[in-house]
Amino acid sequence: MLNAVTKKSIAYWDDADDLRWAVRHWASKINVNLAEIHLRLMTQKWASISTRGRLTLNTELLEVPRHLGEYVIVHELVHLLVPNHGKVFKSFMSAYMPDWEVCDDALKDYVAIAR
Secondary structure (H helix, E strand, C coil): CCCHHHHHHCCCCCCHHHHHHHHHHHHHHHCCCCCEEEEECCCCCCEEECCCCEEEEEHHHHHCCHHHHHHHHHHHHHCCCCCCCCHHHHHHHHHHCCCHHHHHHHHHHCCCCCC
16 A cells, blocks of 8 residues: 555556647557547446547546556557557557556556545
């Protein structure tokens, strides 16, 4: 469990608009086009993206540390470049987010803790 000092040093999302801003920021950085950004409660996954650029983010991302949420965003946006999780996908992930594997492991183990 995180103590109060540790928790304050971790950046969290301000609100849904902050999350949407991060999506647009990363889409520009990765140079992909998004048609739509949606937030809704998802019970089985953190996010999904269609080949047409419709990104759906789990509203639970608002409760995870910002760097883990950004990992989810980058992961989904890279799928607009590479549809699978093969070597090319991993190369893009490493180029845009060098610590993505650490984030992936942390997110798998993450249990939402109220701020």
